[in-house]
Each structure stands twice: as C-alpha cells, then as structure tokens.
Amino acid sequence: MASRSGAATIAEVAARAGVSPATVSRVMNGRFVGEPSVAERVRQAAADLDYSPNHLARSLALGETKAIAFLVPDLANPAFQAVLSSLSKTAAKDGYRVLVVDSGESTSDEPLLAAEARRRCDALVLCAPRMPEDELVEASVALSPVVVINRRSSRVSAPTLSVDYQSGIQGLARHLHGLGHRHLVFLEGPEGSVSNQARLRGLEEFERSAPDVRIDRIRGGAGSEDGLLATERVIATGATAALAFNDLVAVGLIGGLVEHGVVVPDDISVTGFDDIPFARYISPPLTTASVPHEELGVQAWQRMRSLVRHETPDHDLLFQPRLEPRRSSAPPR
Amino acid sequence: MASRSGAATIAEVAARAGVSPATVSRVMNGRFVGEPSVAERVRQAAADLDYSPNHLARSLALGETKAIAFLVPDLANPAFQAVLSSLSKTAAKDGYRVLVVDSGESTSDEPLLAAEARRRCDALVLCAPRMPEDELVEASVALSPVVVINRRSSRVSAPTLSVDYQSGIQGLARHLHGLGHRHLVFLEGPEGSVSNQARLRGLEEFERSAPDVRIDRIRGGAGSEDGLLATERVIATGATAALAFNDLVAVGLIGGLVEHGVVVPDDISVTGFDDIPFARYISPPLTTASVPHEELGVQAWQRMRSLVRHETPDHDLLFQPRLEPRRSSAPPR
DNA sequence: GCGGGGCGTGAAAGCGGTTTCTCGATTATG
DNA sequence: CATAATCGAGAAACCGCTTTCACGCCCCGC
Numbered sequence: 001m002a003s004r005s006g007a008a009t010i011a012e013v014a015a016r017a018g019v020s021p022a023t024v025s026r027v028m029n030g031r032f033v034g035e036p037s038v039a040e041r042v043r044q045a046a047a048d049l050d051y052s053p054n055h056l057a058r059s060l061a062l063g064e065t066k067a068i069a070f071l072v073p074d075l076a077n078p079a080f081q082a083v084l085s086s087l088s089k090t091a092a093k094d095g096y097r098v099l100v101v102d103s104g105e106s107t108s109d110e111p112l113l114a115a116e117a118r119r120r121c122d123a124l125v126l127c128a129p130r131m132p133e134d135e136l137v138e139a140s141v142a143l144s145p146v147v148v149i150n151r152r153s154s155r156v157s158a159p160t161l162s163v164d165y166q167s168g169i170q171g172l173a174r175h176l177h178g179l180g181h182r183h184l185v186f187l188e189g190p191e192g193s194v195s196n197q198a199r200l201r202g203l204e205e206f207e208r209s210a211p212d213v214r215i216d217r218i219r220g221g222a223g224s225e226d227g228l229l230a231t232e233r234v235i236a237t238g239a240t241a242a243l244a245f246n247d248l249v250a251v252g253l254i255g256g257l258v259e260h261g262v263v264v265p266d267d268i269s270v271t272g273f274d275d276i277p278f279a280r281y282i283s284p285p286l287t288t289a290s291v292p293h294e295e296l297g298v299q300a301w302q303r304m305r306s307l308v309r310h311e312t313p314d315h316d317l318l319f320q321p322r323l324e325p326r327r328s329s330a331p332p333r
Numbered sequence: 334m335a336s337r338s339g340a341a342t343i344a345e346v347a348a349r350a351g352v353s354p355a356t357v358s359r360v361m362n363g364r365f366v367g368e369p370s371v372a373e374r375v376r377q378a379a380a381d382l383d384y385s386p387n388h389l390a391r392s393l394a395l396g397e398t399k400a401i402a403f404l405v406p407d408l409a410n411p412a413f414q415a416v417l418s419s420l421s422k423t424a425a426k427d428g429y430r431v432l433v434v435d436s437g438e439s440t441s442d443e444p445l446l447a448a449e450a451r452r453r454c455d456a457l458v459l460c461a462p463r464m465p466e467d468e469l470v471e472a473s474v475a476l477s478p479v480v481v482i483n484r485r486s487s488r489v490s491a492p493t494l495s496v497d498y499q500s501g502i503q504g505l506a507r508h509l510h511g512l513g514h515r516h517l518v519f520l521e522g523p524e525g526s527v528s529n530q531a532r533l534r535g536l537e538e539f540e541r542s543a544p545d546v547r548i549d550r551i552r553g554g555a556g557s558e559d560g561l562l563a564t565e566r567v568i569a570t571g572a573t574a575a576l577a578f579n580d581l582v583a584v585g586l587i588g589g590l591v592e593h594g595v596v597v598p599d600d601i602s603v604t605g606f607d608d609i610p611f612a613r614y615i616s617p618p619l620t621t622a623s624v625p626h627e628e629l630g631v632q633a634w635q636r637m638r639s640l641v642r643h644e645t646p647d648h649d650l651l652f653q654p655r656l657e658p659r660r661s662s663a664p665p666r
Numbered sequence: 667g668c669g670g671g672g673c674g675t676g677a678a679a680g681c682g683g684t685t686t687c688t689c690g691a692t693t694a695t696g
Numbered sequence: 697c698a699t700a701a702t703c704g705a706g707a708a709a710c711c712g713c714t715t716t717c718a719c720g721c722c723c724c725g726c
Contacts, residue, residue, distance in 0.1 A: 009711095009712060009713085010712065010713060010714095011712080011713095019675075019676085020675065020676045020677075021676090021712085021713075021714090022675075022676060022677080022678095022713095022714080022715075023674090023675065023676075024713095025713065025714055025715080026675095026714090026715095028713095029714085031714095031715095033673085033674075034673080034674045034675070035674075035675095038674085038675085052448070052452060053712080053713065054393075054452070054711085054712050054713070055452045055453045056389060056392050056393045056398065056453075056711085056712080056713090057393055057681090057711070057712035057713040057714090058712080058713055058714080059389050059681095059713090060387075060389045060390055060393050060681050060682070060683090060711090060712080060713075060714095061680080061681055061712080061713045061714045061715085062681085062713085062714070063681070065389065067432065067453070075414075075417065075418040075421055075422075076414075076415070076418045078411070078414075078610075081408075081409075081411075081414045081418075082409070084408065084433070085408040085409045085414075085435065088408055088433050088434075088435050089408075089435055089437065092434075092435065097432050097433070097434060097450070097453065098432070098433050099400065099430050099431070099432050099433075100417070100421050100430070100431050100432075100433055101421075101425075101430060102418065102421050102422055102425065104422065115385070117430070119340075119385060119387070119388045120388045120389075120400070120430065224610075251611070251614050254614070255613075255614065277411075277557075278584070278611035278614070278615065280588075281584050281587070281588065281611070281615040281616065282611065282614040282615050282616060283614065283615060283616025283617065283618070284616065285616070342681095342682060342683085343682065343683060343684095344682080344683095352705075352706085353705065353706045353707075354682090354683075354684090354706090355684080355685075355705075355706060355707080355708095356704090356705060356706075357683095358683065358684055358685080359684090359685095359705090361683095362684085364684095364685095366703085366704075367703080367704045367705065368704070368705090371704085371705085386682080386683065387681085387682050387683065389681085389682075389683090390681070390682030390683040390684090390711090391682080391683055391684080392683090392711095393681090393682080393683075393684095393710095393711050393712070393713095394682080394683045394684045394685085394710080394711055395683085395684070395711085396711070
C-alpha cells in the first residue's frame, strides 16, 4: 500500500487518521490548535506509518530548502576544508546543511557552477579567489543571498569576509627582515588570484619601507606540487629566505629543498601562509601567518543566517593574520 | 512580471513562446520532436527570460535530486576530508552533488541525521565508525541506496568499502618488531569504534605470532588532542614504541613527547595510521599504514552510481593498507 | 428563538516542473 | 476520394506538501 518510493505520504497518514492532509500538515508543523485527541490520532498514524514529510515537496511549497551551497576552488586544500568544517557545523545548529561544489580550480566554470549550486539551495557561500571581479559582482547580485569569502570589494553587494593578505605578508617580510634577511624570494600563487595580488601589493609596500631588501618573484600555484616544482628556481635566486604563497606551497618547497640537500632554516628560511593545522607539526615547524579559518566559517554562517532571515547582516570583516614565528625561519648564515 | 523569487517559471517561458509548458519542458530536456521552429522559439524565450528550471520542482516531479549525502563523524579529520574531496569530484562528473553532514562524533544522533540526510538526497554514503551494528544494518536497508565505508559486515546489505585495519596494524607491529622493539603500547581510538576493535584483534593476532612482545593498551580517541593527552600515560608504560590509533593521534602524541623532552624515534618510536597528506612532512616523518582515501571516494561513487541506476554494484572492497616506513620509527636504543 | 461570532476542520489552490493521454491536423494508403 | 496511420502539441493529472479560504457547527446574547 506504500507508494512506489516506499515512503508514506501525508495523504496516507491523513487517511489512516481519518483527517485531511491539511490537518496532518498542521500537526506535523506544530500549527495545530484544535482537539488534542485529533492531534494524537494524527501523531499515532504518522508513527504507525513511519511517516516523515518529503523534504523536496516541503521545500517546494515553502520556497526554502534549508541548505546552502559552498563553492570552493579545491576541496583538497586544508584551508577550505577548515572553513567548510566549521561552516557546516555552525549552519547545522540552525538546521541548515551544506552542499559542496568543487570547481576544480577551473575559474571559467565557476559562474555556471555557482548558478547551479545556488538554484539548489537557499543561498551561496562563494570562495572564488580567481574569478574576474566583474563576474563576481554580477554573481553576488544575481545569486543573492550570497556571502563572499576573500574577495573584498566595494562593488560587491554581498557581505564579505576577508583576510588581509596584504598586511599579513608584510608581517612575514618584516619578520624575515628583522632576522637579518635582505634577499627574499616570493613564490607566487596562481595567476589571477586576487589574494596573490594582495600579497604582491603588500610586498611592494614593504619594499618601499625597507629599501635595503631585494625581493624576487617566481610564478607558482596554490598546491604543494607547485612548491616542489619551484624548488630549483627558488635556489637559483640565491635568496636567503622564501615567502611561499601559502602553507601548502611552503610544505612542497621545503620537501624539494630537503631533496636538494638545502637545510631549512640554516641555508634558507621558508614561510607559509594560512597556518593549516599541520603547519606547526611539519619539519621544521612552519613560520606562517595564521588565518582563523574556523572563525571564517562561523562568521560566514552568521552573515548568511541574517540574509536568509531577511535581516541586515553584520558588517564586513577583514581578518588580520597573526604572525606565527616558528623554526622554519631563522637568521641567515 | 517575474515571480516573487525573481526567477522565471516554465509558464512564463511558455507564454512568451506561445506554446504550452509541456512543450517548453520537452525542449529543455531534449525530448522535443516537433517543428524545429517551435523549439527555436522556446529556446529564444528561455534565453530572453534567463530561464532555468527550478531544481526543486524538477526533482519532485522526477523523483530524484541528483544529490547524495555524506555522513561523517568529524569533517575536521583529514582522512574524511580526503574521501569527501574525491567523492565530490567523482560524483560531479555524473552531475551529482554532495551534501555533507557532520555528526560531530555524536553516535547517538547518527541514525536520525542519516535518515534526515537521506530524505534530502537520492542516496547516502555512510561513514559511521561507532554506530552499533544493529542500527547500521537497520539503516543500510531503511535508507537504501546506501554505501557504507569502513563497516564490513555480512549483515549489511549495502555495498561496503573497507580498510583492513586488522592486517594494517599487524604490518606496523611487525615493522616495529623487526626493528627490535619488544615492548609496544597501543594508543586506542574511541571506545566503540569498530576500526579500533579491528586494530585490537590485529594486535592480538600479532601477539600470538610473536610471543616475545608485550603490548600495553591505553584508552584514547581519534583526534590529535587525544594523542597529546595520552603522552604521560604512554611514557609511563616504558614501551619503546607506540602505535597510535591514527595519524592525528600520532601527531598529537609526538607533540606531547617533544614537550616532555622525549625524542622520537630515539627514545620512542611512534607510528600512525591513514597516511594523511601531511604524515610525510611532519617531524619526524611519520611511519604509518597508508590508506587510499581518494580511491575510497572514487570507489564509493562507483558503487553509488550503480545503485542509483538500479544496476548491480561492484563487489565489496577491502583495501590493504600499505606500510609506509618513515623516520618516526627506528630501532630501540 | 434566532442571528452573529468563534472555532475546528476540510477543500482546493498553489509551489514549478514532467508526462501521459488525447485530439486535431497532416500525410500515407487502398 | 475516403480512411487509416502518423505526427505535433496541448490539457490535465501528478509529484507531496503548505496554506488560504470557506464552511459547518456550536455557543452566546438579546
């Protein structure tokens, strides 16, 4: 007698309880005000049939899915994983689930992926470090409600949560400078990455404040293999310290340096960015700029919750990375 | 003229193209066979209105959401993150998205969370290392289609993908034994964890094969803080080598040992389990049993795809961890 | 004793698609 | 030329739930 999908429907419950579907709906949603005996009959029937409302149908009628989408360039990156983990846990407290969408670093697909993801959910948390600003602006209004991570811009109407990469990288550079380094090399992130550009700006600013330093730049990427691949080019610069785009790159670079018999930090200091959970445990413990990814997830949901409730979200946030000096940086020889 | 949610509906497109909604639906789904000019008109109208079908309504009518749920005890664990990442990427190739549900290690909530997650999606990938077997069996049929990870059991009707923790831990124990260790300590995982029990069985088997070794056991957990917390108890055993429940625990333990001035591997060898991405980079590089988490994600989707297509899924898989000897293990003093 | 106001419940109209079934208009066939 | 076969497209039912609206009933007051 059960429907094809095996699950009981509201109509079946209604029939069994001898009431209308409307009444069942009201009872299930706590909007029932009539005879307690009727409510009890409904509850009993629902229990008998092991009924639980079809989420899809409910969402369609209600116009909300209680789910948000989370678009990231690469879910294999611990930094995004940390955000996702805390976002998911935080949103869950309000009954929301997270649908993950991994663009696989394919910037060109992101607008479509974002749109599709958004259509499936009530809202979208957008992590698209390389999406052209015009598209981002467009998406942030077309796909609203949206919360944008790491893309601060006055043109973006959505709430944004960002990390001050510009000042963060300066903190690292100053740290190295303070240790006595005068020749640095910056191992860049992906081309087109906005946060990479912020780091570059930060370094330019630093260069102006410290005319005695030289900073070389090397093209790279965002993963540890990019760090590994850049090893020889880093060595070739002759720099005494390397600023990696992020922790992942730093880890790859350190691995490459070890293979080449270059000792960190004795021969060359290395710094990362992010402070992923393992940064402190790697060998040598990585000097980095700590980014509160969990807090990013929490705050992202806070903004999102306001948006889906049609409230005014809190103001934008710009997180200041905290310099985390560890053993991968030391005075030059 | 747009509906309240701002998105165009099929009816609006139909009106604009001067056809019925049925025709629009057919055109949008490539089932249209009539006049090409009609199809073109529909396409034009859809483009003009920037129409895209409401995913919810479509899912309701079609009876499928093109989404699968992924239930894990803790999304902050790199091992689960790796599975999620590859599962998400693999499923995406077939147009499926993943909804994440983090039970927060709360075993008692898992049955409800699983049921709720399943109701929202077409299927469920279940990662519940501590769920009582009866509940698991129950869930695997009630929530079908389900793919179960790390819970091999003849009573579970769903396809399962598992890791042979029992033999994996033996490999580690043999490795330590081969190095000359005769007094080991096993830092256990969470109570009730099935994979912990498998490890215990493996160690018992190993003890029988090597009567000259002594293996102490210490209660613990699955996170690095559990490893850290167990430091003193580990030291107190006087063992020359510690087998940690997993890499996370090992990392925490090593951190704790360092704090106590105990040198790894000189004073005590430490091994992990999982081979999380950073195991090779930590200090010292961690000897561990390597588990192909990415492959788990890929295979999980392969099974899942068969299930949602009503095909027979491939046979169950039992992955053999690969011993990964690194510098955290060495001969005892 | 009768009209008006609650109150509890059901009928029905959505939500936005898909799909079956039907029907009128062509085209093929005897 | 009549009729069957075919084809294109629309009407309407349906997916399962929510919610407005209306209705019947009971109770109250005059």
